[in-house]
Amino acid sequence: MKFKPETTYNAEEKIWYGHPKRSYFGEDLSIGEIIFREMKRHPKLIAQISDSENTLLTREELRFNSMRVASFMRRLGMVQTDIVGIIARNTTHIFAVAYACFFNGIAFHSLNITYEESTIGKLFDITKPRLIFCDGDEYEKVKAATIHRNVLIVTMRKHHKDSISIDKVLATPIEEDFKPAILEQGIDQTLAILCSSGTTGIPKAVTITNSRMILYFRDHMTTNDVMYTHSTLDWLSGLAITVNSGVYSSSRIIDDNLFDPARILRLIEKYKITWLSQTPAQMAMISHCKEFDRANLQSICSLIYGGGQCSREAQVLIRNRLGGDYLHSTYGCTESGSVSLNRNFDEKPNSVGRLIDGFKLKILNERGEALGPNEVGEISVDNGEHWPGYYGNPEETEKLRDIKQWFHSGDLGYMDDDGFLYIVGRKKDMLKYQNIMYYPNEIENLISQMPDVIDVCVFGIWTPHNGDEAAAAVVRKADSQITAEDVVDYVQHQTTVKYKQLNGGAIIVDDLMRSPNGKTNRAATKAYFINMMQRETE
Numbered sequence: 344m345k346f347k348p349e350t351t352y353n354a355e356e357k358i359w360y361g362h363p364k365r366s367y368f369g370e371d372l373s374i375g376e377i378i379f380r381e382m383k384r385h386p387k388l389i390a391q392i393s394d395s396e397n398t399l400l401t402r403e404e405l406r407f408n409s410m411r412v413a414s415f416m417r418r419l420g421m422v423q424t425d426i427v428g429i430i431a432r433n434t435t436h437i438f439a440v441a442y443a444c445f446f447n448g449i450a451f452h453s454l455n456i457t458y459e460e461s462t463i464g465k466l467f468d469i470t471k472p473r474l475i476f477c478d479g480d481e482y483e484k485v486k487a488a489t490i491h492r493n494v495l496i497v498t499m500r501k502h503h504k505d506s507i508s509i510d511k512v513l514a515t516p517i518e519e520d521f522k523p524a525i526l527e528q529g530i531d532q533t534l535a536i537l538c539s540s541g542t543t544g545i546p547k548a549v550t551i552t553n554s555r556m557i558l559y560f561r562d563h564m565t566t567n568d569v570m571y572t573h574s575t576l577d578w579l580s581g582l583a584i585t586v587n588s589g590v591y592s593s594s595r596i597i598d599d600n601l602f603d604p605a606r607i608l609r610l611i612e613k614y615k616i617t618w619l620s621q622t623p624a625q626m627a628m629i630s631h632c633k634e635f636d637r638a639n640l641q642s643i644c645s646l647i648y649g650g651g652q653c654s655r656e657a658q659v660l661i662r663n664r665l666g667g668d669y670l671h672s673t674y675g676c677t678e679s680g681s682v683s684l685n686r687n688f689d690e691k692p693n694s695v696g697r698l699i700d701g702f703k704l705k706i707l708n709e710r711g712e713a714l715g716p717n718e719v720g721e722i723s724v725d726n727g728e729h730w731p732g733y734y735g736n737p738e739e740t741e742k743l744r745d746i747k748q749w750f751h752s753g754d755l756g757y758m759d760d761d762g763f764l765y766i767v768g769r770k771k772d773m774l775k776y777q778n779i780m781y782y783p784n785e786i787e788n789l790i791s792q793m794p795d796v797i798d799v800c801v802f803g804i805w806t807p808h809n810g811d812e813a814a815a816a817v818v819r820k821a822d823s824q825i826t827a828e829d830v831v832d833y834v835q836h837q838t839t840v841k842y843k844q845l846n847g848g849a850i851i852v853d854d855l856m857r858s859p860n861g862k863t864n865r866a867a868t869k870a871y872f873i874n875m876m877q878r879e880t881e
Contacts, residue, residue: 349361349362349697350697350698350762350763351762352716352758352762354715356705356713357705357706357713357714357715358703358704358705358713359698359703359704359705359758359762360698360702360703361697361698361699361700361701361702361703362698362700362701363700363701364555364700364701364727365700366555367558368555368558368590370530371529371530372530373445373448373523373524373525373526373530373532373553374445374534374553374557374586374590375442375444375445375446375447375448375523375524375553376523377589377590378442378445378446378586378589378590379406379446379523381589381590381591381592382402382403382405382406382589382592383406384592385402385566385592386401386402386403386406387401387402387403388401388402388566388592388594389401389402389594390402390404390405390588390589390594390595391405391435391438391588391594391595391596391597392594392595392596392597392614393433393434393435393597393598393599394596394597394598394610394613394614395597395598395599395600396434396435396598396599398435400435402592405438405439405442406442407517408436408439408513409438409439409442409443409446410443410446410517410518410521411439411443411512411513411514411515411516411517412436412439412440412442412443412512412513412515413442413443413444413446413447413518413521414515414516414517414518414521415443415512415515416443416444416447416449416474417447417518418515419473419474419495421447421449421473421474422449423447423448423449423524423526423527423532425449425472425473425474426449426450426451426452426470426471426472426473426536427440427444427449427450427451427452427472427473427474427475427476428451428452428453428454428467428470428472428474428475428476428477428485428489428494429441429451429452429453429454429475429476429477429576429577430453430454430455430456430458430463430475430476430477430478430481430485430577431456431476431477431478431499431575431576432456432478432499432500432575432599433573433575433581433597433598433599434478434499434500434597434599435597436499436509436513437476437499437576438585438597439513440476440499440509441535441576441585442589444535445523445534446523446524447523447524448523448524448525448526448527448532450532450533450534450535450536450550451535451536451576452466452467452470452472452535452536452548452734453535453536453537453538453575453576453577453582454466454467454538454577455538455575455577455859456478456480456481456575457859458859459484460484460487460488461488462545462546463484463485463488463489464487464488464489465545466538466545466546466548467488467489467492469548469734469735469736470536470548470734470735471492472489472492472494473494473495474494474495474496474497475489475494475495475496475497476496476497476498476499476509477496477497477498477499478498478499478500478501479498479499479500479501479502479503479506480500480501482496482498482503482505482506483503486505495507497509497512500599526553529553530552530553530554530555531552531553531554531729531731532552532553533550533551533552533553533731533734534551534552534553534557534586535550535551535576535582536548536549536550536551536734537549537551537577537578537579537582537677538577538677538859539677539678539733540858540862547733547736547739548733548734548735548736549677549678549733549734550730550731550732550733550734551579551582551677551680552728552729552730552731554728554729556680556701556726556728557582557583557586557587557680558586558587558590563645564587564591564593564618565591565593566591566592566593567593567617568591568593568594568617568618568644569593569594569595569596569614569615569616569617569618569642570584570587570588570593570594570595570596570616570617570618570619570620571595571596571597571607571610571611571614571616571618571619571620572584572619572620572621573602573607573621573625574620577859578861579675579677579680580620580649583620583681584620593618596610596614596616598610602625602628604625604628604629604632604634604635605632605633605634607625607629608629608632608634608635608638608640609634611638611639611640611642611643612638612639612640612642615642616642616643617642617643617644617645618643618644618645618647619643619645619646619647620646620647620648621646621647621648622648622649622650622651622861622862623648623649623650623651623652623653623654623657623798624651624798624854624855624857624861624863625648625861626648626653626657626658626661627653627654627657627797627798627818628797629661630656630657630660630661631657631660631797631820631821635660635664638664640661640664640665640666641665641666643665643669644667644669645669645671646661646665646669646670646671647671647672647673647684648670648671648672648673649672649673649674649675649681649695650861650862651862651863652766652784652787652788652791653672654791654792654796654797654798654799655692655693655791655792656791656792656794656796657797658670658672658688658692662688668686668688668689670688671684671685671686671688671696672684672685672688672694672695672696673685673695673696674695674696674764674766676750676752678730678743678744678750679724679726679730679750679752680726681699682698682699682702682704682724682726682764683695683696683697683698683699683702683764684696684697684699685697685763687763691759691761691763693765693788694759694763694764694765695764695765695766696763696764697762697763697764698762698764701726701727701728702724702725702726702727703724703725703727704722704723704724704725704758704764705723705749706718706719706720706721706722706723706756706757706758707720707721707723707751708720708721714757716757716758716759716760717757717758717759717760718757719755719756719757719767720755720756720757721751721752721753721754721755721770722752722754722755722756722764722766723749723750723751723752724749724750724752725747725748725749725750726750730744730748732744753769753770753771754766754767754768754769754770755767755768755769755770755773755782766784767782767784767785768782768783768784768785772784772802772865774803774810774811774813775810775811776803776809776810776811776812776813776841776842776846777809777810777842778810779842781813781842781843783800783801783802783803783813783865784801785843786801786813786815786834786843786845787799787800787801787815789833789834789837789838789843790815790817790830790833790834793825793830793833795819795820795823795825796817796818796819796820796825796830797818797819797820798817798818798854798855798863799815799816799817799818799855800815800816800855800863800865800868800869801813801814801815801845802814802815802865802866802868802869802872803847803869804847804848804869804872804873809846812846812847813842813843813844813845813846813847814845814846814847814848814849814869814872815830815834815845815848815849815850816849816850816852816855816868816871816872817830817849817850817851817852818851818852818853818854818855819851825851826851827848827849827850827851828849830845830849830851831844831845831848831849848876850872850875850876852868852871855868856868856870856871
């Protein structure tokens with residue numbers, strides 16, 4: 344058994360420790376300085392290929408473009424306390440914008456393109472960007488959302504007549520003797536601002552620093568790797584691949600199309616992608632599309648997925664096609680970064696792995712007391728790094744991270760005797776049937792074992808007699824004929840306890856309701872279920 348990364352347990356403290364952090368770069372260097380130097384070291388290597396726009400940039404070309412955008416910002420008089428806004432797809436020049444911000448020590452606040460005008464306005468009212476880069480597709484709503492701020496807007500594609508085109512920005516002469524900025528606050532300074540999932544209201548603005556936690560590939564990323572993620576810059580995975588491909592001189596494949604599993608399979612084969620990041624929903628779609636059985640996946644050396652539950656069937660299908668032990672689940676959150684990684688699917692198939700270097704973890708009961716192995720409680724982690732908190736929101740910051748710098752995740756789980764972490768569910772998702780406590784995740788795991796199920800979401804429907812009756816929304820394979828009754832019957836035959844059965848019923852849906860970052864929105868899916876049930880009774 345290759346139990347890596349390492350995790351040790353202190354029985355007296357009841358704390359698990361990952362391997363001590365290792366640093367491959369000077370601790371005083373910013374992310375921008377590291378990328379700038381590495382780009383100069385490997386100027387002729389391919390930095391990125393856009394399949395949808397049919398463009399190719401070497402690292403030298405991308406560095407020059409980044410310096411031009413950075414010089415444009417400097418000509419505007421922008422300083423390190425300013426913020427740049429981004430709402431854009433993965434087009435050719437958006438990464439020059441990101442690197443330009445890194446070179447200048449200016450944080451960008453990246454929003455999802457699906458956000459409504461009101462959400463954009465509220466989020467940018469928090470960070471107050473002076474300059475916004477967006478696609479022309481979103482220009483009108485971005486302009487309307489920020490009209491009271493009179494910000495400059497640069498469009499990346501489908502240019503609006505009232506915007507500045509990215510081509511004009513790229514015509515800016517590079518500042519003489521250009522050098523990356525020295526960070527005024529060192530590596531504790533904010534690198535980027537992303538958004539929380541927003542499943543319970545307006546997303547919060549999550550700060551990410553210049554610390555080394557974003558460099559989580561450290562020991563195995565090389566210049567021979569070819570990377571791909573469908574995530575844009577408003578996802579932690581999108582930011583991470585942007586940083587890591589720059590630091591480790593790996594090639595990156597990008598495209599700006601809607602997610603299409605067949606297209607992703609073609610990209611893997613066409614470009615011989617070695618490193619792939621996916622959400623569980625994307626994995627399910629890929630493993631169940633008709634092109635999957637014929638696809639060549641032999642180039643992949645690492646497929647990392649996280650952000651939610653993935654069906655066992657999808658995991659097995661993909662793993663069997665990879666030609667090796669290359670499927671790795673991960674756990675973390677935008678605020679703390681990636682916490683754990685599972686490279687032991689055979690031995691620990693339901694685990695999210697052992698702790699990543701530099702992390703420590705404890706499991707807490709409802710009184711805040713640390714628990715031992717195999718005891719379920721709230722997962723609390725410490726990454727040993729400075730975190731500025733939610734931008735402009737000290738109240739929510741204090742709720743998430745305590746005075747001793749521990750993040751309180753709100754996730755429930757446990758560590759086994761080998762130091763592997765298991766997720767049980769969300770603390771707030773706990774349900775009670777006739778005063779008996781249970782978690783939706785328990786029933787979701789059961790339903791996901793049905794061969795025809797791609798994805799599932801379980802929630803509680805409150806009744807005065809029983810309390811929370813479990814109900815499910817199920818996504819089935821395209822060619823499947825399973826019904827809601829089949830799902831209810833399956834659960835009934837798989838569990839003998841009444842409170843874990845689908846007493847609230849089930850429905851078949853084309854897809855679950857999701858937040859902009861692709862995670863299942865349990866509350867919205869529940870609301871859809873209730874609406875459908877009401878329609879049937881009318």
